[in-house]
Amino acid sequence: MSALTFLIVAVIKIAVTLGVLLTVVAYTVWLERKLVGRMQNRWGPSRVGPFGLLQPLADGIKFLLKEDLTPPYVEKNIYLLAPGLALIMALTSIALVPIGPIIHLFGISTPVQITGVVNAAGQASDINVGILIVLGITSLGVYGIALAGWSSNSKYSLLGSLRASAQMVSYEVSLGLSLVGVLLMSSTLSLSGIVHAQLGNWHGIPQWFLFRGQFVAFFIYMMAAFAETNRIPFDLPEAETELVAGYHTEYSAMKFAMFFMAEYANMVTVACIASVMFLGGWGGPPMPFLPSAIQAFLPLIWFSSKIFFFLFLYIWIRGTLPRFRYDQLMAFGWKFLFPLALANVVVTAFFVAIRA
Amino acid sequence: MHQFLFLLFGAFCVGGAINLLIQRKTINSALSLIVVMGSLALIYLLLGAEFVAVVQVIIYAGAIMVLYIFVIMLLNAGAEEESKGSNVAKIFGIPGLFAGGMIGIWVLLQHRPEEKLIPIGALYGPADQVGMMLFTKYLLAFEVTSILVLIAIMGAVVLARRSNS
Numbered sequence: 001m002s003a004l005t006f007l008i009v010a011v012i013k014i015a016v017t018l019g020v021l022l023t024v025v026a027y028t029v030w031l032e033r034k035l036v037g038r039m040q041n042r043w044g045p046s047r048v049g050p051f052g053l054l055q056p057l058a059d060g061i062k063f064l065l066k067e068d069l070t071p072p073y074v075e076k077n078i079y080l081l082a083p084g085l086a087l088i089m090a091l092t093s094i095a096l097v098p099i100g101p102i103i104h105l106f107g108i109s110t111p112v113q114i115t116g117v118v119n120a121a122g123q124a125s126d127i128n129v130g131i132l133i134v135l136g137i138t139s140l141g142v143y144g145i146a147l148a149g150w151s152s153n154s155k156y157s158l159l160g161s162l163r164a165s166a167q168m169v170s171y172e173v174s175l176g177l178s179l180v181g182v183l184l185m186s187s188t189l190s191l192s193g194i195v196h197a198q199l200g201n202w203h204g205i206p207q208w209f210l211f212r213g214q215f216v217a218f219f220i221y222m223m224a225a226f227a228e229t230n231r232i233p234f235d236l237p238e239a240e241t242e243l244v245a246g247y248h249t250e251y252s253a254m255k256f257a258m259f260f261m262a263e264y265a266n267m268v269t270v271a272c273i274a275s276v277m278f279l280g281g282w283g284g285p286p287m288p289f290l291p292s293a294i295q296a297f298l299p300l301i302w303f304s305s306k307i308f309f310f311l312f313l314y315i316w317i318r319g320t321l322p323r324f325r326y327d328q329l330m331a332f333g334w335k336f337l338f339p340l341a342l343a344n345v346v347v348t349a350f351f352v353a354i355r356a
Numbered sequence: 357m358h359q360f361l362f363l364l365f366g367a368f369c370v371g372g373a374i375n376l377l378i379q380r381k382t383i384n385s386a387l388s389l390i391v392v393m394g395s396l397a398l399i400y401l402l403l404g405a406e407f408v409a410v411v412q413v414i415i416y417a418g419a420i421m422v423l424y425i426f427v428i429m430l431l432n433a434g435a436e437e438e439s440k441g442s443n444v445a446k447i448f449g450i451p452g453l454f455a456g457g458m459i460g461i462w463v464l465l466q467h468r469p470e471e472k473l474i475p476i477g478a479l480y481g482p483a484d485q486v487g488m489m490l491f492t493k494y495l496l497a498f499e500v501t502s503i504l505v506l507i508a509i510m511g512a513v514v515l516a517r518r519s520n521s
Contacts, residue, residue, distance in 0.1 A: 132411070169423070
């Protein structure tokens with residue numbers, strides 16, 4: 001593949017992935033309002049378009065046209081930097097996620113993954129510290145929230161961002177440790193390598209790491225990921241009963257929308273990483289009875305249905321659980337999840353060592 | 357290309373470090389330090405040490421600097437007060453800095469001949485190689501460092517306990 005073809009393929013992949021991601025983000029908001037509405041015995045959005053399907057578009061126009069206020073006495077540069085930082089960090093990690101296997105189109109073969117290439121042996125390969133880069137980008141995402149709260153010159157914002165940074169730093173530890181078991185079993189840090197380690201079946205059961213003894217790790221990952229994305233039951237940084245809207249109290253119009261999009265994009269990223277690490281990514285049980293036209297799309301269908309499952313779980317839990325108290329949140333993270341994650345690493349290492 | 361990137365990120369790194377010193381507001385200094393950490397990570401990546409580069413971002417930029425920002429937010433540290441400055445520093449400051457830098461570079465070049473410098477992209481540092489070296493060749497240093505970290509953690513716990521009672 002020449003340098004020019006490589007560049008064109010990369011730009012197309014980035015444009016398509018970003019477009020799909022932003023659409024998914026917009027419609028996750030719609031799905032959340034619709035589902036939470038049904039759980040609370042009301043209709044949710046129903047006026048704009050059939051089933052309220054054009055509601056995200058209307059919201060977008062509203063955000064663009066509203067007056068963009070900058071309150072006085074804010075740290076102007078940092079105040080303007082923070083929403084962009086939050087959104088960029090949230091959108092970047094999707095570049096590392098393997099969305100599908102190698103596709104052949106117009107005589108060019110490339111994996112459905114922005115950072116993936118086809119190597120000399122004809123196999124998909126990507127950055128070999130992929131999962132660590134995702135963790136690094138997640139850990140940089142704290143700055144958007146921390147700086148937003150500090151620069152707003154408001155007590156509610158400051159309290160919200162203090163809560164957020166303490167919470168995210170604490171839960172990052174458990175989040176990283178919960179993935180170590182999977183890394184030990186797959187013996188690679190590359191995300192497409194991890195997906196390839198989970199292909200295949202054992203008596204009809206897919207060889208996903210969730211079914212190969214990593215269910216405790218999966219549980220820890222989901223808990224920590226809910227805390228990382230500031231979702232209920234861990235949404236103390238934006239607890240509206242105490243802090244108005246937490247760290248984005250002073251933001252309006254498009255700047256607020258950027259925080260909003262960052263939160264939902266983070267949810268999608270977490271769902272992607274969870275399905276790659278524990279549910280086999282784009283792999284799934286073979287379906288030989290389907291026609292070959294659908295067979296070609298099967299990996300993408302598997303991947304998107306896993307993402308949908310996680311997004312549904314997020315919304316379901318939001319409709320179900322109340323919020324934690326802050327000391328309970330810290331105690332849960334450090335005294336329960338962290339030791340459990342350590343124990344999981346030790347036990348997994350023991351079994352991996354026995355089988356080696 | 358690699359040469360250009362090295363110079364670019366080197367310039368970012370030095371610029372960030374200088375900005376850290378001349379900024380009056382604490383938060384701006386802390387943000388400059390993040391830029392320095394990020395550029396260092398990219399230089400590690402250019403050298404080929406990908407694992408070290410990512411760990412640099414996760415540990416320094418992602419965890420330690422967050423704590424710095426956290427402290428700045430909690431203390432609400434404002435702008436630094438400007439002192440009059442000494443006349444000696446005004447006259448000899450910049451020439452002294454250049455002279456000191458030159459002597460430093462001269463000493464380094466004396467002790468590290470050209471063939472021992474590491475060329476760009478020469479380090480081969482994937483995670484498994486780093487782990488292998490840590491647990492065989494540098495095992496003693498690794499374990500001693502972990503004990504040092506453990507002592508620091510226990511010290512922090514002791515200090516936190518004492519202030520509570």
